[in-house]
Amino acid sequence: MDLPSTSSQGGGNEVVRSNTVLKKTKLVRGIKSLLYSLVYDRKGKSLEKGPGIDLFIEQIIDGKCDESLSTLLDICKHVDKKSLLILEHKFYEKVKEACTALGLEIAEIVRKLSILTVSPSQNFCSQQSIFGPRRKVLDKMRDLLIEVCRMYMARDITLVTNHQRGGEEAPYRIIQKLRGDMGEVWFLKFSHNGKYLAASTSNRAVYVWEVLECGGFSVPSKLEGHLEPVSYLTWRANDLELLTCGVEETVKRWNIPPTGDFSCVRTYGKENLGTVSCAWAPDGVSIFTGLNDGSISMWNLQGEEVRFWQDSKTTRIADLAVTREGTELISISEYDTILLFDWETGNESFIHEDENIVSFSRSEDGDFLLVSMSNRELHVWDIGLDGPVMLLTYDGITRQRFVVRSCFCGIDQTLIASGSEDSKVYIWNRETGVLMCTLEGHSDVVNCVASNPVRTNMLASGSDDCTIAIWG
DSSP states (O other): OOOOOOOOSTTHHHHHHHHHHHHHHHHHHHHHHHHHHHHBOTTOOBOOOSSHHHHHHHHHHTTOHHHHHHHHHHHHTTOOTGGGGGHHHHHHHHHHHHHHHSOHHHHHHHHHHHHHHHSOOHHHHHSOOTTTTHHHHHHHHHHHHHHHHHHHTTOOOOEEEETTTEEEEOSOOEEEEEOSSOOSEEEEEEOTTSSEEEEEETTSEEEEEEBOTTSOBOOOEEEEOOSSOEEEEEEOTTSSEEEEEETTBOEEEEEOOTTOOOEEEEEEOBTTBOEEEEEEOTTSSEEEEEETTSOEEEEETTSOEEEEEOSSOOOSSOOEEEOTTSSEEEEEEETTEEEEEETTTOOEEEEEOSSOEEEEEEOTTSSEEEEEETTSEEEEEEOSTTOOEEEEEEEOOOOSSSOOOEEEESGGGOEEEEOOTTSEEEEEETTTOOEEEEEEOOSSOEEEEEEOSSSTTOEEEEETTSOEEEEO
């Protein structure tokens, strides 16, 4: 692989050549380090015989990609499949080390190669390469490593073609369909420990599945007691209790013990007022409910109202959350405005949008907010210490009439997923905003998506077709 350099006169040429050799050496070391993660088991025992790695490096640098493919497959043919489950993590680590060691030009090549290998981006593939003749080499290396991952990580990746944006490889495929008498699925949420999935539905019940060790799902438990369809739910931090909200009705608190003895332990509501949203305080000893008159109430676990705030603190859009520090409530105070309200000091800050807000969700670390808009865009806001700042916009979904929800997903939440009225699930690269793929598996509006916080490759989607698709 040739390296970019700037020509100069006299002794400067020697400096350039010296730097180029140094960069090339570091690049070789970086690639070799990555390959060693393929051919060593967890105890450090070599799984590769002979000088295959050095030969592979030489073939890559010389641009002999067809030969390098054969060499690499030969290197890996004795690799234990189970040992390669950690390949993804090692890959990220090794590429990061290589990027640190190399100059900016080589780092950019390796960075784009790593992005293409793990989650190929049509945006990069469709552009004219800035590396000229090196593009074919990069494409071959990408295809080569993808093929190795496919063969030795036993991943039958389903291909979904997005005809408007070009073919993409979907990072998910359907591994299970959850069906039953649940009616339309309006809201989904995995427990914090990833062991349960809860779904709110149009038939006035809540369904809870246990996520089995094998990745499958148990027969669901049905939680009944609401008089109206259930529009919203949220897990307590210890995952032993669940709050559910009936449409402009009441909030119920359910016991979710390991024994599976599900029961309603308390109902929260006010006479002549209906609840539209709910949230747990981080300490788990208080809950918040949004009411249909725009007010918010704080309750203790015994069902006593301990605080009350009026003056348009929420709307009838069922979204309510608490910041990571546990001092601020997040709610939609007007149809184009999100309120961050410190209930101890009374301080307020706002996120103002140009269009109506459909829904929002918070990242696991609490620093970011994903906002779904009526104009079919999604916006990511940084709500950290420096105040709300919009970072990126994502578009492509179909939405006209219904509340459609989105979420952060993937390893380290590096992806964005959203439902859509065209019965598909849309997946974007969070950092670039590029639409990676669409997932097809429903026959009606996809209302909601949810990511498993522990099994980061597991995504659930709920639809008006009365099913939940589990993607993995």
